[in-house]
Amino acid sequence: MITFYAFLAQLIELIAALLLAPLLVGWINQCRAWLQNRSAPPLLQTYYTLHKLFHKDVLLAHNASPLFRAVPYLIFACMALASAIVPTLSTTLILAPAADAIAFVGLFALARLFIALAAMDVGTAFGSLGSRREMLIGFLAEPALLLIFFTTSLISHSTSLSSIVKTLASTDFIIYPSLAFAGTAFVMVSLAENARIPIDNPTTHLELTMIHEAMILEYSGRHLALIEWASALKLFAYSCLGIALFIPYGISATAGIMPLLTAAASMLVKLAAMGFGLALIETLSAKMRIFRAPEFLGTAFLLAVLAMLVHLLLEVGK
Amino acid sequence: MLIHALAFSALIWLIIGGVGIFFARDFILISNRLFPLSALISIFMALLALTAIASGTQELILPIGLPNLPFHLRLDALSSFFIFLLGAVSAGISIYAAGYFRKAEGSALGLQCLLYHIFLASMVFVMLANDAYAFMVAWETMALSSFFLVTAEHRHAEIRRAGYLYLLLAHIGAVAILLSFGVMAGSAGDYTFDAMRGFNGGEFWGTVAFLLALFGFGAKAGLLPLHVWLPEAHPAAPSPVSAMMSGVMLKTAIYGLLRVGFDLLQAHAWWWGLLLLLVGLASALFGAVFSAVQTDMKRLLAYSSIENIGLIVLGMGLAMIFSAFGMNSFSALALTATLYHCLNHAFFKSLLFLSTGSVLHATGERNLGKLGGLIHQMPWVAWLALVGVLASAGLPPLNGFVSEWLLLQSFLFTPDVPHGYLNMLLPVFAGAIALISALAGFTMVKFFGIIFLGQPREEKLAQAHDASRLSRLGLLWLGAGCVLLGLLPNAIIALLAPVVESLIYSALLLDTRTGNWMFLAPYSAERASYSPLIFFGGIAVLTLAAWHVVRRRYHDRATRVPPWDCGFPMQTGRMQDTSEGYSQPIRRIFSPFFKRTRQHPSAFDTRPRYLSIVEDPLWYWLYLPIAWLVERCTRVVDFLQHGRIAVYLTYSFATLIILLVLTRG
Numbered sequence: 016m017i018t019f020y021a022f023l024a025q026l027i028e029l030i031a032a033l034l035l036a037p038l039l040v041g042w043i044n045q046c047r048a049w050l051q052n053r054s055a056p057p058l059l060q061t062y063y064t065l066h067k068l069f070h071k072d073v074l075l076a077h078n079a080s081p082l083f084r085a086v087p088y089l090i091f092a093c094m095a096l097a098s099a100i101v102p103t104l105s106t107t108l109i110l111a112p113a114a115d116a117i118a119f120v121g122l123f124a125l126a127r128l129f130i131a132l133a134a135m136d137v138g139t140a141f142g143s144l145g146s147r148r149e150m151l152i153g154f155l156a157e158p159a160l161l162l163i164f165f166t167t168s169l170i171s172h173s174t175s176l177s178s179i180v181k182t183l184a185s186t187d188f189i190i191y192p193s194l195a196f197a198g199t200a201f202v203m204v205s206l207a208e209n210a211r212i213p214i215d216n217p218t219t220h221l222e223l224t225m226i227h228e229a230m231i232l233e234y235s236g237r238h239l240a241l242i243e244w245a246s247a248l249k250l251f252a253y254s255c256l257g258i259a260l261f262i263p264y265g266i267s268a269t270a271g272i273m274p275l276l277t278a279a280a281s282m283l284v285k286l287a288a289m290g291f292g293l294a295l296i297e298t299l300s301a302k303m304r305i306f307r308a309p310e311f312l313g314t315a316f317l318l319a320v321l322a323m324l325v326h327l328l329l330e331v332g333k
Numbered sequence: 334m335l336i337h338a339l340a341f342s343a344l345i346w347l348i349i350g351g352v353g354i355f356f357a358r359d360f361i362l363i364s365n366r367l368f369p370l371s372a373l374i375s376i377f378m379a380l381l382a383l384t385a386i387a388s389g390t391q392e393l394i395l396p397i398g399l400p401n402l403p404f405h406l407r408l409d410a411l412s413s414f415f416i417f418l419l420g421a422v423s424a425g426i427s428i429y430a431a432g433y434f435r436k437a438e439g440s441a442l443g444l445q446c447l448l449y450h451i452f453l454a455s456m457v458f459v460m461l462a463n464d465a466y467a468f469m470v471a472w473e474t475m476a477l478s479s480f481f482l483v484t485a486e487h488r489h490a491e492i493r494r495a496g497y498l499y500l501l502l503a504h505i506g507a508v509a510i511l512l513s514f515g516v517m518a519g520s521a522g523d524y525t526f527d528a529m530r531g532f533n534g535g536e537f538w539g540t541v542a543f544l545l546a547l548f549g550f551g552a553k554a555g556l557l558p559l560h561v562w563l564p565e566a567h568p569a570a571p572s573p574v575s576a577m578m579s580g581v582m583l584k585t586a587i588y589g590l591l592r593v594g595f596d597l598l599q600a601h602a603w604w605w606g607l608l609l610l611l612v613g614l615a616s617a618l619f620g621a622v623f624s625a626v627q628t629d630m631k632r633l634l635a636y637s638s639i640e641n642i643g644l645i646v647l648g649m650g651l652a653m654i655f656s657a658f659g660m661n662s663f664s665a666l667a668l669t670a671t672l673y674h675c676l677n678h679a680f681f682k683s684l685l686f687l688s689t690g691s692v693l694h695a696t697g698e699r700n701l702g703k704l705g706g707l708i709h710q711m712p713w714v715a716w717l718a719l720v721g722v723l724a725s726a727g728l729p730p731l732n733g734f735v736s737e738w739l740l741l742q743s744f745l746f747t748p749d750v751p752h753g754y755l756n757m758l759l760p761v762f763a764g765a766i767a768l769i770s771a772l773a774g775f776t777m778v779k780f781f782g783i784i785f786l787g788q789p790r791e792e793k794l795a796q797a798h799d800a801s802r803l804s805r806l807g808l809l810w811l812g813a814g815c816v817l818l819g820l821l822p823n824a825i826i827a828l829l830a831p832v833v834e835s836l837i838y839s840a841l842l843l844d845t846r847t848g849n850w851m852f853l854a855p856y857s858a859e860r861a862s863y864s865p866l867i868f869f870g871g872i873a874v875l876t877l878a879a880w881h882v883v884r885r886r887y888h889d890r891a892t893r894v895p896p897w898d899c900g901f902p903m904q905t906g907r908m909q910d911t912s913e914g915y916s917q918p919i920r921r922i923f924s925p926f927f928k929r930t931r932q933h934p935s936a937f938d939t940r941p942r943y944l945s946i947v948e949d950p951l952w953y954w955l956y957l958p959i960a961w962l963v964e965r966c967t968r969v970v971d972f973l974q975h976g977r978i979a980v981y982l983t984y985s986f987a988t989l990i991i992l993l994v995l996t997r998g
Contacts, residue, residue, distance in 0.1 A: 069887045076896040078788060080708045082719075084891075085876075088883075092875035096868075112852055113867035114729070117738050120767075121729040122868075124774055128726060131778045135909075138706065138787030139898040143910035150778050151918040154771035161741075161767040165760060168745055174861040220899075233897055237883050309922050320761055327748055327757050 024105040024275065031279075032098035036251035037061035037244065039290055046294035061247065068240035076137040076233055086133035087234065087241035093126035094248035103255040104278045106177040106184075115174040116164035120157060123208070126245070127153045134230035145229025148305060152214060152226065155312035156207045162319035163197045163204070166326050167260055170194075176259070184263035191330060196322035198261045202296075203315035205253045207308070210246070212297040214308055224302060254293075258285045335381055336391040336408040339416065339461065342378050343454040346371060350450030357443025367446060368431035369803070371453075372424045378457070379420030385413035387831045398466060405525050407463035410835040411596065414672065414828075415460045415588045421814065422580050422679045423453055429687050429807025430573040432800065433694065445485060445571070452478040452577065459585050465514035465524040472510065475585065476503040479578060483570040495565035502562045506552030510589070513545035517597060529597045539598055543605055546593040547612070554586035554642045557616040558951050563639055564623075568631035568699065572690020575631060579638045580683035584675050587645055594653065595836040603657035603752065609650030614765060617643025621772040622926050625779070625919040626947050628912040629699050630689045633780055634682065637725065640769060641678040645671055647766075648740050651759075654750065655743075656837050663746045666855055668833050669826055670739035676825070677724065677732040677818055684721035684811035685780075688714050691804060692784060695797040701780075701912035706789040710797040713805050715785040720812040722781045724819065726774040730869040732818035735825075735853070737770055742861055772919075779915045788906035820865045822853045913945055920947060928953060 041061045048055035057063070075084070100114050100122075114122065127149060134146040168174045170191060171182035183194075207214040210227035219225050231242050262285060303311060349367050356362050385391075385408055395404040408416075430449070434442055455478060458471035480503070484496035516538055517529040532539065548559075555563040567575045594601065594609075620640030627633035648671035655664035689699075691714045698704055708715040724731040729738075744766070747759035789795060800808065818825060854862035883889075898904050920927065928950040934941035973984070 069883065072888075073891040074894045074897075075891050077893050078706065078709070078896075080786065082708065082786070088876045088879045089872070091879050092872045095875050095879075096871045099871075110867065110871065112854075112858060112862040113864040113871065115861050115863055117741050117861075118729050118734075118863050118868065121727075121734055121738075124726070124771070125723070125728045128723070128728060128774055128778055132782055132786060135778075135782035135786045136708075137896045137898075138906060138909050139896050139904055140901075140908045140910070141898060143782070143787070143915065146778065146782065147910060147915050147918060150775040151922075154768065154775050157771040157774075158764045158767035162761075162764045165745065165763055169748060169760070173859055174742070174745065175859065178859050232899065235897075236891075237887060241879065241883070306918075306921065316764065320764065323760055324757060327760065 018109065021105075021107045021109040024107060025099060025109045027275070028103055028105070028108065029095065029099040032103070032248060032251055032255075033095060035286075036098070036247035037065060039251050039254065039286060040247045042287065043250075043290045043294050043297075046291045047297055050294055050298040061243075065240045065244060068235075068243070069237050071236040073236035073238055078137065079233070080136055083133050083136040083233075084238070086129045087238040087245070089129050090126040091241045091245045091248075093122055093129075094245040094252065097122050097126075098248050098252040098255065100176065101252050101255045102177050102180045102259055103282060104275055106181045108177065111175065111177040116168060116176055116179065117161070117174055119176065120161055120164065123249070124153065124157060126249075130230055130242070137233045139233065141225075141229045141232050145226055145232075148226040149230055151305075152207050152308060152312070155309055156204045156315070159200055159312060159316040159319045160204050160208070162316065162323060163201050166193055166197045166319065166322045169323065169326055170330070176256075180259045180263050183260065191326070193322040193326035193330060194261060196318050196325060198257075200315045200318035200322065201257055201261070203311065203318070205257060206296065207312055207315075209250045209253055211293065213300045213303045214311065216302050219302075224305075226305075254286055254289050255282075258282070258289060334391070335385045335388065336393045336406060336461070338381050339378060339385075339408065339457065340393065340395070340406065342374050342381070343457040345374055346450040346454045346457075349374075350447040350454075353446030353450070354443045357441050360442060363442050363446050364431050364434050365803075368427050368434075371450060372427035372431070372807075375420045375424035375427055375453075377420075379417050379424065382413045382417035382420055383828070386410050386417065386828060392463065395467075398470075402464070402466050402524065404467040404470075405463035405527075406458075406461040406467070407526070408461060410832040411588070411591060412460040414832045415584060415675075416457060418584060418676055418679050419453070419456055419460070419581050422683050422811070423577065425807045425810035425814070426573050426576050426580070426683055426687065427807075428810065429576075429690075429804045432803030432805075432807070433571075433573055433687075433690060445482065448478045448481050449574070449577075452482060452574075452582075456581060456585055460588055463526045465511070465518065465526070465529075468514070468526075469507070469511060472585075473507060475582065476500070476507065479570075479574070479582060482574040483566050483578075485571055485574070486569070492569040495562075495569040499562040499566040502552050502559060506549040506559070509545045509549030509552070511549075513542045513549060513593065516542040516545065517593075526592075526597060530599070532598060536602065539600065540602070540605070543594065543598055543601070546590065547609070550586040550589040550593070551612070554583050554590070554646070555616070555639045556612055556642065556646060557619055557639075558955055560616065560619075560639050561949065561952060561956060564627075564632045564635040564949075567635035567638070567686075568629055572631075572686055572693060575634075576683035576686035576690070579635065579686055580679040583638060583642055584679060587642070587649075587675055590646070590649065591836065594649070595656075601653055601657050603654050603755075606650045606653030606655075606657055607755070609653060610647050610759075610762070611650070613643045613645070613647030613650055614762060615643070616640070617647060617769045618765065619643070619926070621769045621776070622919065622923045623949065625772055625776045626916040626927070628701050630692070630701055630704075630780065630784060631686070631699055633701075633776065634685055634689065637773065637776060638678075638682055640773065641674070641682065644737075644740070644766070644769065645674050645678070647762075648674060648736075648743075651740075651743055651747075652837070654755070654759075655746075658750055658752070660746070660749070661837050662856075663743060663749075664837050665833050666739060666746070667743040668837060669829050670736050670743055672829050672832060673739060673818075673822075673825060674736035677736050677815070680811050680814040680818060681721045681724035681731075681733060684808060684815060685718060685725060687804070687808055687811065688718035688721065689784075691800040691808075692797075695799075696791075696794055698791070701783045703791050704784045704789075704794065705787045705791075705906060705909065706785070706794065707797055708785040710794070711785075711799045713799050714808065717805075717808040717812045718785065719781060720815050722777040724815040726777040727770040728774070729863075730819050730865040730872075732815050735819055735822045735863075735865065737766070738853075738863055739855070741766060742855060745861075775919070779912065783910070783912055783915065787909050790906045790909065790911075820869060822863075822865060823851075826853070920945075926950070 045055040131146040134142040215226040455474035462468035552559040624636030652667035727733040744763040932944035
C-alpha cells in the first residue's frame with residue numbers, strides 16, 4: 016500500500032513539475048515586467064513559445080555530431096529526474112532512495128557537462144565561450160552547494176533529501192542559526208546555477224555578456240524547446256528544493272490524498288512568493304562582470320562554511 | 334595453490350617477453366599473437382586474484398635470492414585485490430597494445446614486448462613479496478623496466494630528460510623505502526614482513542619508518558612535492574605504457590603505503606592520518622588546477638593522475654584518523670572509498686590514456702590546440718573516451734562518482750571525531766573535495782570538447798582514422814569496466830570487504846534491509862542511499878520517452894544549414910577556443926598557483942606574437958635550489974678527484990686503514 020502511494024505521489028510530482036515549471040517562468044517574467052513598469056507578457060507565454068518551437072523545423076549545423084542531437088533529450092531527462100527526486104509534495108517518494116543530496120548535485124553536474132560539450136560541438140566561437148564560462152560558474156557553485164547540503168545533512172544525520180526535509184519539517188520551530196547562513200548561500204548559488212541576474216541574464220543576447228544563451232545559440236526547433244523546458248525544470252527544482260530545505264512547513268509526511276492536496280496548495284503559495292522574490296532580486300541588481308562571479312560565489316562558499324561551523328559550534332549536542 | 338598459479342602466470346609473461354625479443358623481427362607474431370595471449374593471461378590472473386581475495390592467506394618460499402634470504406611470497410586479501418586490479422586493467426591495455434604498435438616507433442617492437450612483460454611481472458612480484466629483499470628487487474625491476482619503456486623514443490632529447498628525471502626520483506624514493514624497511518627490521522636483522530609486523534620499536538621509530546615510507550612511496554605515486562617526474566614521464570612514454578604507469582604502477586605505491594601504514598605498522602598516531610590527508614589534499618588540488626591549464630593532452634591526464642592519487646591518499650589519511658581514534662567502522666567506510674577509487678582510477682585513466690594514444694596515432698598531434706572535430710572521423714574512440722571523461726569527472730552513474738560519494742559520506746562522520754578542532758576542520762575539507770571534482774569536470778569538458786568536438790583546427794585532421802579492431806576491443810573492455818564499476822557498487826564493496834577487514838578488522842556494513850542489491854546504503858538506508866541502476870534507468874527511460882513523445886506528437890524534421898554563430902559568416906576552425914583560451918579563467922582565478930611567462934603583442938605589431946607559458950613554481954622553489962646545492966657540494970669535494978688511478982688507490986688504502994683502526998677498538 017505504501018509503495019503504491021509512493022508510486023502515485025512520485026507520478027503526481029513528476030507530472031506536476033513538468034507542467035508547472037513553464038508556469039513558474041511565466042510568473043517570474045510577469046512579476047519582473049510589473050516591477051520594471053513594463054506591460055507584461057501573458058502568464059502562459061512560455062507554453063506558447065514551447066508549442067511554437069516544437070512545431071518548427073530543426074536547423075542543424077553541417078558538422079553537428081550525434082552528441083549535439085542527443086544532448087537536449089539527455090538534459091531534459093536529467094532535469095525531469097531532478098525535479099522528481101526533490102520532495103516537493105510528499106517525503107515518501109519511490110525514487111527518493113535512488114539519489115541522495117550528493118547524487119542530486121551530481122545530476123546537475125552531469126547535465127551541465129553535457130550542455131557544455133554540446134556547446135562546443137558546432138565549433139563556433141560563442142559556443143566555446145559559453146561552455147567555458149558555464150563550467151567556470153559550475154566549479155565555483157558546486158562546492159558551495161555541496162557544503163549547504165552537508166550542513167543540512169549534519170543537522171538531520173542523513174544525506175537523503177527526504178530524511179533531511181522530514182527532520183527539518185518536523186522539528187517544532189527550533190531555530191537553527193546555521194540555516195540562515197545556509198539559506199543565504201543557497202539563494203546565491205541558485206541565482207548562479209540558473210543563469211539569473213547578477214551572474215547571467217536570461218534575456219540577453221548581447222554577445223559579450225551571455226553565458227547560458229551563448230551555449231544554446233546553435234539550437235533550434237524541438238531541441239531548443241527541450242532545452243528551454245529543461246531550464247524551466249531546473250529553476251523549478253531549485254525553487255522547490257529551497258522551499259523544502261528552508262521553509263518546509265506543510266509538506267505531507269504521511270500517506271493519503273488530503274495531506275497531498277494541502278501540501279500542493281501551500282507549495283503553490285510558496286512558489287508564487289519565491290518567484291516574486293526572484294523577480295525582485297533581478298530588478299534590484301545589475302549583472303556583474305564575469306570575473307566578479309568568483310567573488311560572488313566565493314562569498315556563497317564562505318557562507319556555507321560558516322553555516323557548517325555555526326552548526327558544529329552551537330548546535331551539536333543540543 | 335593460488336599463489337603458485339599466480340607466480341606461474343607471471344613466469345609465462347616473462348616467457349612471452351623472451352619469445353618477443355627472440356623473434357624481434359616477426360611483427361605479426363608479436364602484435365597479433367603475443368600481446369593477445371598476454372591479455373588472456375591477465376584475465377586469468379584477475380580471475381585467480383578474485384577468488385584469492387576471500388580465501389585467506391597463502392605463503393610460498395622461492396629458493397632463489399641470497400644464500401640465507403630466499404624470496405618469501407605471500408598472497409593475502411590486500412595483494413590479491415591489487416593483483417586483480419593489475420590483471421583486469423592490463424588485459425585491456427595489452428589487447429589495445431596488440432592493435433597499437435603499427436609502425437616501429439623508437440626502439441624495436443621485440444624489445445618493447447620484453448620490457449612490457451618484465452614490467453607486468455615485476456608488479457605482480459611487488460604485490461606478492463613478503464620480505465624486504467624480494468620487495469626491493471621487484472620494485473627496482475619495475476622502476477628500471479618502466480624507465481626503458483618511457484625512453485623508448487630515446488632519440489628525442491626531452492624524452493631522455495624525462496626518463497632521467499623519472500629514474501632519479503624513483504631511486505631517491507627507493508632509498509627511502511629501503512631505509513624504512515631497515516628501521517622496521519630493527520637490530521634483529523630479519524627482513525621478512527612477518528618479523529616487521531611485530532615491530533615494537535616505540536613511537537619514535539614507528540614514526541620514522543612511516544615518514545620514510547611516505548616519502549618513498551610518495552615519490553612513486555606522484556604526491557606533492559615529489560610529483561615533477563609524472564607530467565614529464567607520462568607524455569614521453571608510448572600510450573599503452575602511459576596507461577599502464579598511470580593506471581597500475583601508481584597503485585603499487587598506494588599498495589606499498591597501505592602495506593606499511595596499515596599492515597606492518599599496526600599502531601598509528603592520529604597525526605599520521607592528518608599528514609596523509611593534508612598531503613593528499615594538496616596534491617589533489619594542485620593536480621586539478623594544473624591539469625586544467627595544460628595544452629598537451631597527455632600532460633593534462635598526467636596532472637589529473639596526481640589529482641586522483643591525491644584523493645586516494647586523502648581517503649587513506651581519513652581512514653587512518655578514524656582508526657587512530659578507534660572508530661573502526663567509519664574507518665572501513667573511508668578505506669572502502671580509497672580502494673574503490675584505486676580501481677576506478679585504474680580503469681578510467683587507462684581508458685583515457687589509450688584514447689589519447691589513438692588520437693596521437695591518427696593525427697601525430699599531442700597538442701590540444703591542433704586537434705578538433707575528431708568525433709566524426711573516430712567515433713569509436715570518441716564515444717568510449719566520453720565514458721572515461723564522465724567517469725573521470727566524477728559524475729553519476731559512472732564509477733568515479735561512487736568512490737567520491739563514499740568518500741563524502743565518510744566525511745559526514747568526521748564531526749564525531751573526539752578531538753578538539755579536527756572535528757571542526759575535517760568536514761570543511763569535504764568542500765575542497767567538491768571543488769576538486771568540479772575542477773576535474775572543467776578539465777574533462779576541455780579535454781573532450783577540444784579534441785573530439787568542434788571543427789578541425791588543422792587540415793590534416795580530415796585524414797584521421799579510427800582505432801584498429803584490437804585497439805577498439807581494448808578500449809571497449811576498459812569502458813565496460815567503468816560502467817560496471819559504476820552500476821554495481823554493492824558487488825564491488827562486497828569484494829572489497831575482506832581487504833578492508835584484513836587491514837582494520839572491521840568491514841563496511843551495507844544496509845540490505847530495505848533495498849536489495851540495487852541500493853548502495855552504508856549503515857542505514859535512512860542515512861544515505863544511492864542506486865546507480867535506478868539513476869541510470871531513470872535517465873535512460875526519460876530520455877527515450879522524451880524522444881519518442883516528441884517524434885510522435887510533433888515531427889522529426891531537420892535541415893542541415895551553415896552554423897548560425899550570431900550571423901557571423903566567416904567562422905573557421907581557428908576561431909574556436911584553443912586549450913589556452915578555454916583555461917583562461919582558471920589561470921586568472923588560481924594565478925598564485927602558477928609561474929607564468931607572458932608576452933603580449935602591441936596593437937601596432939605587424940607580426941604579432943602571443944606567448945603564454947604556465948609552469949610549476951615548485952620546480953623553481955624546490956628542485957632548482959636543490960640541484961644548485963648538490964652542484965655546489967660536489968664542487969667542494971671536487972678536489973679529491975684527479976683522474977689518476979694511483980691517487981684513488983691511495984684513498985682506498987687510507988680508508989681501509991682507518992676502518993681497521995676503528996673496528997679494532
